[in-house]
Amino acid sequence: MEPELLGEYLPVFARAAWLTLWVGLTGIVCAVVVGLACAVVQHFRVPFARQLVSAYIELSRNTPLVVQLFFLYFGLPKLGIVLSSATCAIVGLAFLGGSYMAEAIRSGLEAVDDGQSQSALALGLSRGLTLRHVVLPQAVALAMPAFTANIIFLIKETSVVSIVALPDLMYVAKDLIGTDYNTREALTLLVAFYLVILLPISLGAGKLEKKVRYAAFGS
Amino acid sequence: MGALVPTVSLKDVVKTYSNGHEALRGVSLDVSRSEVVGIVGPSGCGKSTLLRTVNGLEPIQGGSIALDGEIITVPGTSWPAIRAKVGMVFQKYDLFPHLTVMGNLLLAPTKVAKVSKAEARSRALALLERVGLADRADDLPRQLSGGQQQRVAIVRALMMEPEVLLLDEITASLDPEMVREVLDVVLGLARDGMTMLIVTHEMDFARAIADRIIFMDEGKIVEVAPPSRFFTAPESPRAQQFLNTFTFQEVHHHDE
Numbered sequence A: 001m002e003p004e005l006l007g008e009y010l011p012v013f014a015r016a017a018w019l020t021l022w023v024g025l026t027g028i029v030c031a032v033v034v035g036l037a038c039a040v041v042q043h044f045r046v047p048f049a050r051q052l053v054s055a056y057i058e059l060s061r062n063t064p065l066v067v068q069l070f071f072l073y074f075g076l077p078k079l080g081i082v083l084s085s086a087t088c089a090i091v092g093l094a095f096l097g098g099s100y101m102a103e104a105i106r107s108g109l110e111a112v113d114d115g116q117s118q119s120a121l122a123l124g125l126s127r128g129l130t131l132r133h134v135v136l137p138q139a140v141a142l143a144m145p146a147f148t149a150n151i152i153f154l155i156k157e158t159s160v161v162s163i164v165a166l167p168d169l170m171y172v173a174k175d176l177i178g179t180d181y182n183t184r185e186a187l188t189l190l191v192a193f194y195l196v197i198l199l200p201i202s203l204g205a206g207k208l209e210k211k212v213r214y215a216a217f218g219s
Numbered sequence B: 001m002g003a004l005v006p007t008v009s010l011k012d013v014v015k016t017y018s019n020g021h022e023a024l025r026g027v028s029l030d031v032s033r034s035e036v037v038g039i040v041g042p043s044g045c046g047k048s049t050l051l052r053t054v055n056g057l058e059p060i061q062g063g064s065i066a067l068d069g070e071i072i073t074v075p076g077t078s079w080p081a082i083r084a085k086v087g088m089v090f091q092k093y094d095l096f097p098h099l100t101v102m103g104n105l106l107l108a109p110t111k112v113a114k115v116s117k118a119e120a121r122s123r124a125l126a127l128l129e130r131v132g133l134a135d136r137a138d139d140l141p142r143q144l145s146g147g148q149q150q151r152v153a154i155v156r157a158l159m160m161e162p163e164v165l166l167l168d169e170i171t172a173s174l175d176p177e178m179v180r181e182v183l184d185v186v187l188g189l190a191r192d193g194m195t196m197l198i199v200t201h202e203m204d205f206a207r208a209i210a211d212r213i214i215f216m217d218e219g220k221i222v223e224v225a226p227p228s229r230f231f232t233a234p235e236s237p238r239a240q241q242f243l244n245t246f247t248f249q250e251v252h253h254h255d256e
C-alpha cells in the first residue's frame, strides 16, 4: 500500500462520497414522502388508490434496484424521457425505498392504540386532524426502528447506482482499479468512506430512535 | 321532562355489528336537560354500544337518534360538529401521550372550535383548578396517576363545553383509592346541571348520582326506575338476578 497514493485519491473519493451522500439522502427524503402517502392511502383504505399502492409495493419490493435503474436509465429514453444519472439514482431510490417506508409507517399506524383515535374523534376532531395531531406522531415514534434500518439499507443500496454512470464511491473505485490497478488503495478508501458515511448515521439513528420514543411514550 | 324537547332522544335504535351480532335491539330513551341517567347491566349487554351510537362512533342500522330535537342519524350529518357538543370519557382515559396535559386540553378547542389559544388556556386552567390539578398543566400524562389522568380526560371533554357527557365505566381501570377523586368530580358536574349518561359498575355511585336507572340486558332496556326503587325493589327478574351478584360479592368480601 502506498500512502502517497491514498493522499492523491482522497479528493476524488471525497467528491464521490459527497455525491453518494447527497443522492442517498435526497432519495431517502423522497422515499419517506412516497411512503407516507402510500401508508395513509392504505390506512384509510382509499378505494382505487389502494389497489394502485398495493401494485406499486409489490413491484417495488420484488424487483432489484439495479433492474429499476436499468429501466429508468435505458428504458425511459426509448419512451422519450431522458433523465440525468443523478435523477435516475434519486428516482430509483425513492421507488425502492417508498415501499419500505410505506410498510414501516403502516405498521406504526396500526400499532397506535385504537383508543387514541377514538378519543380524538370523540372530541370532534376530523379524521384528518386525528391522523395529523394524534395518530401520526405516535406512529412515527413506533416506526422509528424500521425507519432507521431502512435509511441505512438505502444508503447501502446507493452502491449500485454507478451503473447509470453516476460517479459515486463505487464508480470511482471501479474506475481507479480498472485504470491504475491500485486495487488495495482504492478498496481501502472505498470501505473507509462508506464507514465514514454510515457509522455516524447508524449511531445517530440509535440515539434519535430513543429520543423520539421517549418524547412520545416516555419509555 | 315537561314540554321541553329532550336533550338526547333515542327511538327504536338497532345496532348490528358487521359480524351480524345485534348489540342493540330496539332501544328507546329520552334524556332531558340536566338529567343524569345511570346505565347498568351485565357485561356485553350493549351499554358501551349505546353510548357510542349517541356520538356516532357506532353507526346504527335502525331507528333514530336526536339531539335537542334534531335527528342526527341521517346521511350528511357532520359528526365532528355533533361530537364537539357531545363529550365522551372512556375507561382507559386515553390521554394523548405525546402531549402535555395542557396540550391535551388545547387540541380540540384550538383545532376544531377555533377558540384562541389564550382563551382556551385560561379555560383549561380554570377547569384544572376545579379538579385540583392546576399545578400539573405542563406535565406529561405518564407523570400522573390513573385517577389524575382520568380527571384530565374529564376536563378535556369539558373544554368543548358539551351539552351532554357520556361516561363509559370511567373508574373501571382505577385502583380503588383513586375511584373517589374521579367520582367526586362527576358529582360536582351533576350538581352544576350537566346532562349525563353514565355507564358504571359502581352501584353505590349510580344510586347516589342518577336521577334514573336504566337496566339493560341482551341489547334491550329491561327496566327503568328511580334509583331508590331500582336498588331496593327491582321489578324484573333479570335485574333482581343482576343485583344479587353484587350482594353476593359484598358478602364474600366481608368473609375475607
Ligand SMILES: Nc1ncnc2c1ncn2[C@@H]1O[C@H](COP(=O)(O)OP(=O)(O)OP(=O)(O)O)[C@@H](O)[C@H]1O
Pocket (backbone or CB within 6 Å): B017, B018, B019, B021, B022, B023, B041, B042, B043, B044, B045, B046, B047, B048, B049, B050
Ligand atoms: N366491534 C364489535 N364487533 C362485533 N361485536 C361487538 C363489537 N363491539 C361489541 N360487540 C359485541 O356487542 C355486545 C355489546 O357490547 P358492549 O361493549 O356494548 O357491551 P357492554 O355492555 O358495554 O359490556 P361491558 O360491561 O363488558 O363493557 C357484546 O356482545 C360484544 O361482544
Ligand SMILES: [Mg+2]
Pocket (backbone or CB within 6 Å): B047, B048, B049, B168, B169
Ligand atoms: Mg362496555
